[in-house]
Amino acid sequence: MPNHIKFLLRHAAFGAVLAAAFVAMLLYANVANLWHLVTHTQEGVLATALLWVFCTITFGSAQMGIRIMMLADDDADEGDRGNRPNAPQHATVPVPIHRPDR
Numbered sequence: 642m643p644n645h646i647k648f649l650l651r652h653a654a655f656g657a658v659l660a661a662a663f664v665a666m667l668l669y670a671n672v673a674n675l676w677h678l679v680t681h682t683q684e685g686v687l688a689t690a691l692l693w694v695f696c697t698i699t700f701g702s703a704q705m706g707i708r709i710m711m712l713a714d715d716d717a718d719e720g721d722r723g724n725r726p727n728a729p730q731h732a733t734v735p736v737p738i739h740r741p742d743r
Contacts (some may be wrong), residue, residue, distance in 0.1 A: 648708070654701075658701040663700065
């Protein structure tokens with residue numbers, strides 16, 4: 642498997658672990674009476690699974706984005722940090738506009 646795919650899957654899995662911890666904390670803290678809601682309905686397991694899946698999408702995407710943004714080439718020139726060179730500054734020249742008197 643290519644290295645970049647391994648990289649993305651590894652950090653997506655880390656985001657899934659973060660999402661599981663987040664959902665567990667939500668249920669443990671009983672935020673908005675969520676624990677009671679989940680344990681006293683038939684659809685509680687489905688609701689918990691969906692909450693975990695959507696949090697996994699959120700945290701996994703954030704984790705992958707952060708790690709991709711943190712990639713850096715160590716032997717890059719210090720002067721060139723990915724910025725474009727400054728555009729040349731041209732002198733402005735006033736252009737006279739002749740308007741006939743009315």
